[in-house]
């Protein structure tokens with residue numbers, strides 16, 4: 001099984017890759033460098049941590065196995081959503097009310113940080129506000145109502161609709177209820193990742209592509225080794241998402257078994273008439289249902305439907321992906337049934353057992369960020385900032401997250417897939433019933 005192999009193959013077809021000019025790759029690391037901090041991974045988490053540390057005066061190197069944003073950050077649904085994949089429950093149960101409230105406030109801060117960075121660094125990434133939550137059937141509508149009441153109680157203005165009124169938010173017969181809010185929204189994730197990289201480099205960060213970290217020697221001084229070079233540093237940040245299976249266990253075996261790489265997939269159609277896009281989703285919001293295996297979708301800035309869904313627990317790409325994804329899209333929007341699908345791609349989300357983010361330290365000087373559980377577009381940015389604060393001695397906010405307890409997936413590295421698949425099968429059965 002090669003995560004990066006299948007990933008790269010899919011990524012060549014991604015709408016995001018097709019709609020940016022990347023330029024030549026940054027050179028791989030071929031020397032021995034000594035800096036303050038070494039970051040593993042050039043996705044949103046690693047780039048954000050690097051940018052924030054450099055802005056605080058540290059010398060920073062980022063080592064990326066593939067290319068900037070080639071992991072989840074450059075291939076996701078682009079939906080920047082308030083709150084956490086886990087909801088507030090693990091925070092309240094484990095941290096108490098006050099810190100759970102701090103965590104909630106930080107989820108809003110994470111959204112604001114996106115907009116601040118876009119403005120500050122001039123990142124052109126098709127940012128759009130507006131989010132529609134949808135529910136199929138009465139049971140799911142009740143669950144959505146409860147969730148939306150929770151959002152409203154926390155000060156988010158929510159427009160609720162049922163039955164015929166759902167058409168206010170989305171034109172489809174599929175849903176029993178919907179809710180719209182404008183704190184959440186979406187963006188072009190690869191443009192945003194490349195913009196973050198430019199901002200980090202402008203602040204002095206050096207980024208090396210095609211430079212997989214194969215081993216990390218720990219101690220007061222860290223040594224990160226790649227095939228042709230090494231970086232010595234006082235601080236390390238592991239921001240590899242589902243760290244490459246080839247190296248993840250070698251780099252940080254303690255944390256590898258606490259997350260499960262789960263594949264999720266997106267199709268991108270050819271552009272449709274802008275008036276059709278506006279009729280189907282007024283205001284061009286992003287949409288997500290509340291099924292266990294969810295559909296998440298939106299129109300791109302050039303009016304392509306980007307429709308996400310399906311999952312794979314084996315890291316193998318599901319068979320007949322394009323056809324089954326197109327069928328799911330047509331079930332929501334029959335009007336798009338005949339629109340050609342131009343792109344199909346996927347990637348891996350790092351799911352933690354309780355779906356809460358898993359941040360912490362190995363020893364005193366290696367920080368790790370993982371377990372975004374499909375909710376990382378906004379939170380990764382803030383996570384990087386929290387690492388920079390902690391490295392510079394202000395660890396209070398980082399430690400709100402670091403205090404959350406996380407369990408290993410039962411069965412360890414090899415058996416976690418069958419155990420998770422069984423659990424997921426049960427939830428899907430419940431959705432179907």
Ligand SMILES: Cc1cc2nc3c(=O)[nH]c(=O)nc-3n(C[C@H](O)[C@H](O)[C@H](O)COP(=O)(O)OP(=O)(O)OC[C@H]3O[C@@H](n4cnc5c(N)ncnc54)[C@H](O)[C@@H]3O)c2cc1C
Nearest residue numbers: 041043044045065071072073076077079213241347376377
């Ligand atoms: C298809 C898809 C759809 C999604 N949709 C959404 C969404 O709509 N909204 C949302 O909030 N979240 C979504 N997510 C999740 C979100 O994309 C992630 O949470 C987020 O991008 C994680 O960022 P990251 O920087 O932690 O990881 P990544 O972006 O995966 O970056 C990690 C990087 O580390 C590199 N790396 C790994 N190991 C090594 C090593 N040993 N040495 C050097 N480099 C290494 C990888 O090559 C990679 O570039 C989605 C994810 C996928 C895959």
